[in-house]
Amino acid sequence: SSPEDALSGESLKDFISSLPSREGWPQTLIQYKGYWFKPGMLEGVLRTRRAFLPRADDVVLATQPKCGTTWLKALAFTVATRSRHGLGAADHPLLTRHAQHLVPFIEIPGAGGGHVDTDTLPSPRLLATHMPMSLLRPETRSLGCRVVYLCRDPKDTLVSRLHFENKLVARAGGAGLSMDDAYDMFCEGFSPYGPFWDHCLEYWEESVARPDTVLFLKYEEIKSDPARVVRRLASFLGVPLTEEEERSGVAEEVARMCSFETLTGLEVNQVGGVSHGNRVHVDNSVFYRKGEVGDWANHMSREMGEKLDRIVQEKLQGSGLVF
Ligand code: A3P
Numbered sequence: 001s002s003p004e005d006a007l008s009g010e011s012l013k014d015f016i017s018s019l020p021s022r023e024g025w026p027q028t029l030i031q032y033k034g035y036w037f038k039p040g041m042l043e044g045v046l047r048t049r050r051a052f053l054p055r056a057d058d059v060v061l062a063t064q065p066k067c068g069t070t071w072l073k074a075l076a077f078t079v080a081t082r083s084r085h086g087l088g089a090a091d092h093p094l095l096t097r098h099a100q101h102l103v104p105f106i107e108i109p110g111a112g113g114g115h116v117d118t119d120t121l122p123s124p125r126l127l128a129t130h131m132p133m134s135l136l137r138p139e140t141r142s143l144g145c146r147v148v149y150l151c152r153d154p155k156d157t158l159v160s161r162l163h164f165e166n167k168l169v170a171r172a173g174g175a176g177l178s179m180d181d182a183y184d185m186f187c188e189g190f191s192p193y194g195p196f197w198d199h200c201l202e203y204w205e206e207s208v209a210r211p212d213t214v215l216f217l218k219y220e221e222i223k224s225d226p227a228r229v230v231r232r233l234a235s236f237l238g239v240p241l242t243e244e245e246e247r248s249g250v251a252e253e254v255a256r257m258c259s260f261e262t263l264t265g266l267e268v269n270q271v272g273g274v275s276h277g278n279r280v281h282v283d284n285s286v287f288y289r290k291g292e293v294g295d296w297a298n299h300m301s302r303e304m305g306e307k308l309d310r311i312v313q314e315k316l317q318g319s320g321l322v323f
Helices: 009-017 039-051 069-080 138-142 154-171 179-187 196-209 219-224 226-236 243-247 250-257 260-264 302-316
Strands: 029-032 035-037 059-063 126-129 146-151 214-218 273-275 281-283
Touching: 009 039, 029 039, 035 039, 059 069, 069 126, 069 146, 069 219, 069 226, 069 250, 069 260, 146 196, 146 219, 146 226, 154 179, 154 196, 154 281, 154 302, 179 302, 196 214, 196 302, 214 219, 214 226, 219 226, 226 250, 243 250
Parallel strands: 059 126, 059 146, 146 214
Antiparallel strands: 029 035, 273 281
């Protein structure tokens, strides 16, 4: 741990304002232990390092924003709770609550649709985080908490990020960011929770070293065979599909319930929103845009795509992780 792990209140704010900062994204980003954060998010990260108490049976869904967090939350929640919430039930939580609110973030208060106190949740807890592995509490590792990490093609992640930021900015009445500017910053590793590659690499290496505790997934593989990922998730979470469930098509049903088409068709995902502690208002609908693989080609040139691929390839070289 570090001395700043003990800080709270004004001294935490003072510490944050003493860190390197850089302009470019709609909010100034602050650099901490090699990663870039929006100030409110960094406060949450440091609060989590001080106060969050991992439990051995926690399951943590870890992502970088825009890699498919909402989708993973929907899938993992539906799989993990299927004995409690029958898949065909008219009152299934997925039908009336935003997937983002079904699984609370450990470092973002309010994003769970109300200030969920993770300490009071019954075990086993299903939790989410955007935090890099190296910033999670050390107990997450020493207790053997299970982590599901989801990443995505960096080009699509960047395009999704740009649209998300610009929707937030437009809602607040500000001017948007251009693709060219966002691209240059992303390529330098300067993006919220970035560098993109370091975040992926930390979880990747852990998943190679300890595959029982870290399941590494890619957005594109869920897209190409969601039912297969549902089965993998169920096994990893310790609730594998039974033969009866296989026969009755449970994997396919979970995939259908969590699909982009199903979720975007629900009223809860079209109206309403959440105000975060840092005064940012996020509409529920903003977490659903296109939900496709390869949309980058509609927003950047082939040369830009190739250059970003080369940068990421170089950073990941020798790790076995490829996009
Ligand atoms: P696009 O902007 O490319 O459409 P996050 O949840 O991490 O913020 O990621 C948001 C991205 O995941 C958006 O990508 C969004 O459309 C996509 N997404 C959300 N729900 C999805 C689902 N059920 N299936 C596929 N993609 C989904």
